[in-house]
Amino acid sequence: MKTINYHAAYAAACALISTSTWAESPTLTNPAISAVLDGYYQNTERPMSERVEGFGLGHTELALSANIDDMFYGKLTAVVESHEGETELGLEEGFIQTLAMPGGFSIRAGRFLSDVGYLNNQHVHTDSFSDRPAAYRAFLGSHYFDDGVRLNYVAATDLYLAMGIEAFKGDSMRAADEHNEREYKELGVYTAYTKFGGDIGANGSWLAGLSYMRNENGRLTADEHESDEHESEEHEHSHSAQYTGENTYIADFVYKWAPNGNYKYQHLTLSGEYFKVTDFTPLQGSGEANLGTQNVDDQQGWYLSGVYQLSPNWSTGLRYGEVDTQEMHGDHFHPQKLEETELSLAWHNSHFSTVRLQYTNQKGTNFDGIEDDNVFTLQYVMTLGAHGAHQF
Amino acid sequence: MHINSNLVKVAALALSMGYSSLANAGLNIFACEPEYAALVKELAPDAKIYSATTALQDPHQVQARPSLIAKMRQADLAVCAGADLEVGWLPMLQMKSSNANVRSTDHGLFFAAEHVDTLDKLESVDRSMGDVHALGNPHLHFSPYRMLEVAKALTVKLISLDPDSQDQYQAALKVFSHKWSLAIPDWEAKAASLKGKKVIAYHSSFRYLFDWIGMEQVGDLEPKPGLPPSSSHLASLLKRTATGDVMAIIVASYQSERGANWLGERANLPVKVLPMSVGGNEQSQDLFSLYDSVIDLLLKI
Numbered sequence: 001m002k003t004i005n006y007h008a009a010y011a012a013a014c015a016l017i018s019t020s021t022w023a024e025s026p027t028l029t030n031p032a033i034s035a036v037l038d039g040y041y042q043n044t045e046r047p048m049s050e051r052v053e054g055f056g057l058g059h060t061e062l063a064l065s066a067n068i069d070d071m072f073y074g075k076l077t078a079v080v081e082s083h084e085g086e087t088e089l090g091l092e093e094g095f096i097q098t099l100a101m102p103g104g105f106s107i108r109a110g111r112f113l114s115d116v117g118y119l120n121n122q123h124v125h126t127d128s129f130s131d132r133p134a135a136y137r138a139f140l141g142s143h144y145f146d147d148g149v150r151l152n153y154v155a156a157t158d159l160y161l162a163m164g165i166e167a168f169k170g171d172s173m174r175a176a177d178e179h180n181e182r183e184y185k186e187l188g189v190y191t192a193y194t195k196f197g198g199d200i201g202a203n204g205s206w207l208a209g210l211s212y213m214r215n216e217n218g219r220l221t222a223d224e225h226e227s228d229e230h231e232s233e234e235h236e237h238s239h240s241a242q243y244t245g246e247n248t249y250i251a252d253f254v255y256k257w258a259p260n261g262n263y264k265y266q267h268l269t270l271s272g273e274y275f276k277v278t279d280f281t282p283l284q285g286s287g288e289a290n291l292g293t294q295n296v297d298d299q300q301g302w303y304l305s306g307v308y309q310l311s312p313n314w315s316t317g318l319r320y321g322e323v324d325t326q327e328m329h330g331d332h333f334h335p336q337k338l339e340e341t342e343l344s345l346a347w348h349n350s351h352f353s354t355v356r357l358q359y360t361n362q363k364g365t366n367f368d369g370i371e372d373d374n375v376f377t378l379q380y381v382m383t384l385g386a387h388g389a390h391q392f
Numbered sequence: 393m394h395i396n397s398n399l400v401k402v403a404a405l406a407l408s409m410g411y412s413s414l415a416n417a418g419l420n421i422f423a424c425e426p427e428y429a430a431l432v433k434e435l436a437p438d439a440k441i442y443s444a445t446t447a448l449q450d451p452h453q454v455q456a457r458p459s460l461i462a463k464m465r466q467a468d469l470a471v472c473a474g475a476d477l478e479v480g481w482l483p484m485l486q487m488k489s490s491n492a493n494v495r496s497t498d499h500g501l502f503f504a505a506e507h508v509d510t511l512d513k514l515e516s517v518d519r520s521m522g523d524v525h526a527l528g529n530p531h532l533h534f535s536p537y538r539m540l541e542v543a544k545a546l547t548v549k550l551i552s553l554d555p556d557s558q559d560q561y562q563a564a565l566k567v568f569s570h571k572w573s574l575a576i577p578d579w580e581a582k583a584a585s586l587k588g589k590k591v592i593a594y595h596s597s598f599r600y601l602f603d604w605i606g607m608e609q610v611g612d613l614e615p616k617p618g619l620p621p622s623s624s625h626l627a628s629l630l631k632r633t634a635t636g637d638v639m640a641i642i643v644a645s646y647q648s649e650r651g652a653n654w655l656g657e658r659a660n661l662p663v664k665v666l667p668m669s670v671g672g673n674e675q676s677q678d679l680f681s682l683y684d685s686v687i688d689l690l691l692k693i
Contacts, residue, residue, distance in 0.1 A: 097487070099492060099495055100492040101490065104465055104491070152490065154489060154490045155462075155465070157462060157466075158459075158462055158463070160458030160461055196458075197458025197462075198459050207458050256455060256457070261449050262449045262450055262453075263450070263453045264449075264647075264648075311620070312620040350618060351618065388484070389479070389482075390456075391484060392456055392457045
């Protein structure tokens with residue numbers, strides 16, 4: 001993420017907001033302009049997280065979206081984050097999408113969130129927990145957005161069936177290179193995904209997906225002799241995937257339930273995802289010969305989450321997740337594991353304001369020195385302006 | 393020579409209907425709410441109709457769920473209330489379904505509210521006012537005169553998408569308009585005794601109904617549109633009922649009765665659940681029986 005000074009960030013923010021003077025009553029056809037305010041206090045750190053200890057701003061976001069004309073839709077999402085006295089302005093989305101391609105096809109180009117997995121294409125402020133599951137933080141850098149292009153297809157069937165392919169630069173998915181010697185491929189990441197979904201009776205709806213991600217720059221380099229010391233310094237604030245590999249497989253599902261399908265008062269969301277990352281060891285002959293032949297387990301991660309909206313004002317969520325990764329130490333790998341049990345309670349004054357209290361228990365094995373930590377987070381997420389609809 | 397022109401028209405109509413129903417496979421129509429599915433059924437009986445919501449679901453808070461994306465992907469026409477009622481989910485369905493047909497009102501998208509004068513339009517909108525609609529109240533299906541206007545405009549839309557069946561659509565509109573225009577005075581006569589009656593209701597769901605039959609909503613269970621009834625707000629409504637002029641507390645079929653029951657018990661007022669749309673109770677099978685049911689239920693109080 002590019003760091004610029006506070007005044008520039010403020011000016012950019014004002015530039016985005018001032019356009020709202022000509023869009024006083026946003027409709028389906030006028031630009032939707034919105035800001036999401038996210039602030040928190042956290043008693044300690046979560047590994048691989050974008051949130052740091054103490055007070056902080058999370059994804060404070062400015063978004064502008066509209067149909068450009070009869071053929072194109074466009075969206076721009078800027079994220080402002082504050083870290084150690086510095087204000088960072090990042091561009092999380094800046095894409096166009098076709099609106100009028102025939103046959104259920106559409107193309108998205110620019111910078112956008114990849115459609116792999118279930119959570120990745122959702123904006124983090126819609127989450128029911130203050131951070132993404134450990135598997136997302138480890139393998140996708142919390143949420144994977146990048147510059148690239150997507151071709152998506154929706155079938156004309158009563159069972160929802162969509163599939164797509166994407167190609168990205170993949171900068172944030174590159175395996176670490178400590179000595180700045182490595183030559184990366186410019187077109188780094190390719191994905192393919194498919195999603196199915198439908199209703200079960202009048203009360204339930206479901207969506208399931210399978211995704212594959214090919215990361216051309218995902219293999220580690222062999223000569224990371226002093227990797228342990230370097231790694232621990234990098235955990236402060238990162239938007240990149242910490243653990244990469246050449247191939248990533250993701251399976252995901254979500255089931256939502258509401259009495260009579262009426263989401264106004266109560267509803268339940270059950271979701272889960274499984275990640276498998278393979279082929280991360282350095283290739284033979286690229287340095288230490290024995291590394292490539294060493295038998296190392298694949299990296300894995302998963303989570304299960306249940307969120308219950310008790311009333312329009314209150315919701316509560318329970319999530320368990322773990323991640324098993326491999327850390328390279330010179331000529332061998334150390335397996336490490338992180339388990340997280342999380343409980344969240346949120347108060348919603350309206351659809352647009354949330355105050356959340358979250359408790360996380362982290363159990364680690366060789367993971368950043370974590371053994372049995374308790375993390376408390378108090379957070380608000382509030383939306384102002386004409387905010388676009390959210391996905392299922 | 394004087395020929396009965398009506399007879400000729402009817403004969404021509406019958407002929408063309410017989411002919412075109414052979415040619416017409418029927419449009420695939422996605423209705424956002426059941427009242428518009430019912431209206432489409434009156435105006436395009438051959439169409440394949442799908443209703444995205446039921447009368448037991450709040451149309452403000454619908455999930456852009458996979459089944460709806462799949463249905464919208466196949467639609468030739470989407471018929472919705474408009475006035476931002478579906479702003480929380482319809483744009484996502486349009487985006488996700490990759491169906492250019494239903495993207496714009498120039499093509500296969502129809503917003504009922506665009507064809508009538510809505511009540512309670514607002515000059516400026518602020519979120520502190522709650523979840524309000526600047527384009528006016530979108531729950532217009534309880535205004536029989538407006539529904540007649542909507543039916544006419546929808547017929548124009550159907551013809552523009554399926555010109556081969558023009559005569560059929562015009563005939564169906566004629567039949568519907570005739571039946572509907574005959575029903576209106578009957579409903580008005582039946583509801584005459586309700587004129588001037590005061591109620592407390594949930595949201596502005598029945599704004600057009602009360603406007604039509606001359607009832608007055610003197611209190612809203614919601615402190616602000618979209619916010620659930622709070623205890624302090626209910627307490628203020630209880631004070632309002634002390635004057636003794638409130639007839640009943642009204643909630644729609646998708647709204648919680650909790651706040652209404654609390655108030656009803658303390659104010660000694662009846663709580664009545666009215667079907668918000670077709671399918672909201674057993675009696676409401678189409679638009680006609682929906683109106684009948686709502687007026688019957690109000691008269692029983």
